[in-house]
Amino acid sequence: MTEMMKTAVLVGPEKLETKSVPVPEMKAGDIRIRVSACGVCGSDIHMWKTEHGWNPKHTGDFWMGHEFCGVVEDPGTSHFKAGDRVVFWANLYCGECDMCRAGLEHLCRSVNGTNYIGFVCCGAYAEKFVGPARLAYKLPDAVTDTDAALIDPLMVAYHAVRKSGLKLHDKVLVVGSGIIAQMMGELAKRAGASYVAM
Ligand SMILES: [Zn+2]
Numbered sequence: 001m002t003e004m005m006k007t008a009v010l011v012g013p014e015k016l017e018t019k020s021v022p023v024p025e026m027k028a029g030d031i032r033i034r035v036s037a038c039g040v041c042g043s044d045i046h047m048w049k050t051e052h053g054w055n056p057k058h059t060g061d062f063w064m065g066h067e068f069c070g071v072v073e074d075p076g077t078s079h080f081k082a083g084d085r086v087v088f089w090a091n092l093y094c095g096e097c098d099m100c101r102a103g104l105e106h107l108c109r110s111v112n113g114t115n116y117i118g119f120v121c122c123g124a125y126a127e128k129f130v131g132p133a134r135l136a137y138k139l140p141d142a143v144t145d146t147d148a149a150l151i152d153p154l155m156v157a158y159h160a161v162r163k164s165g166l167k168l169h170d171k172v173l174v175v176g177s178g179i180i181a182q183m184m185g186e187l188a189k190r191a192g193a194s195y196v197a198m
């Protein structure tokens with residue numbers, strides 16, 4: 001019998017509906033997790049409002065969710081073990097282009113700013129998630145599930161603060177005050193900013 005799971009399917013503008021759907025099948029290199037926590041991102045709100053993901057060719061039910069963690073149920077052929085807690089990076093980078101090879105997977109040529117889990121394919125607003133093991137990272141016990149669901153926006157803020165070249169006692173202006181801006185302000189303080197304005 002097909003194993004089923006509950007998901008929050010986007011069924012219309014500003015409309016999510018709980019549906020039972022088959023658990024996605026694993027492909028080579030995939031792992032299956034039971035989702036523990038999933039963030040709601042500003043870009044989810046955009047998709048929720050417009051009723052569409054980013055893949056015009058997607059057919060069938062679509063559910064969002066790209067900031068998530070969970071517990072490995074089936075590690076496939078990966079180095080993970082059942083019971084490991086993992087967080088996923090939603091970026092479906094190719095791993096082969098010049099950008100990926102230079103360690104700049106966020107600028108992957110085939111991603112082009114759009115190829116993300118929960119945008120072009122179904123995400124983790126679901127009980128289970130199946131995806132490439134190479135995008136999963138093992139979580140230390142000290143990081144809670146809800147904290148782990150914030151790793152995706154946190155890495156955006158961390159990257160920005162690092163790129164800013166911030167030095168000890170610098171004064172910092174963060175333009176905006178959303179979740180990522182809040183994180184940037186906090187990280188700037190921790191990096192030694194003497195003053196943070198938003
Ligand atoms: Zn996001």
Ligand SMILES: [Zn+2]
Nearest residue numbers: 094097100108
């Ligand atoms: Zn690439």
